[in-house]
């Protein structure tokens with residue numbers, strides 16, 4: 001497991017791409033999940049997530065995944081569970097103070113983050129403390145649900161703005177041309193009449 005963790009950090013950029021792809025698919029599946037019921041899909045998706053991430057990252061299913069900000073090195077593997085950088089006890093060579101046989105997860109996190117797009121900025125973001133009530137739940141599902149919700153809200157806001165700007169068009173023919181510019185030939189023909 002430890003070796004696979006190290007592999008994941010070395011290939012953080014590839015995993016970042018895979019994560020982006022998974023997130024897109026999950027967001028696209030939002031209508032399906034909503035129809036089935038998010039409560040119903042939570043358990044099977046959490047099981048798949050647990051299987052995949054335990055194998056790759058020694059995931060502890062904290063429910064608030066921060067791998068994309070920590071170079072694909074899971075901070076829950078820190079014996080002190082520090083989520084905002086290393087303690088002061090990192091040994092020579094970057095080894096853990098509590099478990100000297102393993103590299104400090106934050107040394108790995110900086111390594112992985114330096115390989116990722118915007119990793120150097122993301123790793124500086126301050127993480128909130130672990131919310132224990134989310135333990136065991138699916139981060140994938142929660143994040144994709146929040147993103148889908150944000151997309152819906154932003155579409156709704158644009159729709160409302162347009163509807164306010166063109167009240168007459170909305171009243172007469174909501175789906176048709178009034179919202180686009182009149183073609184110039186048609187305008188000229190009208191003027192020559």
Ligand code: SF4
Pocket residue numbers: 053057058059060061062063064065066067074075076139
């Ligand atoms: S941050 Fe949480 S969800 Fe992400 S890999 Fe670590 S324990 Fe699992």
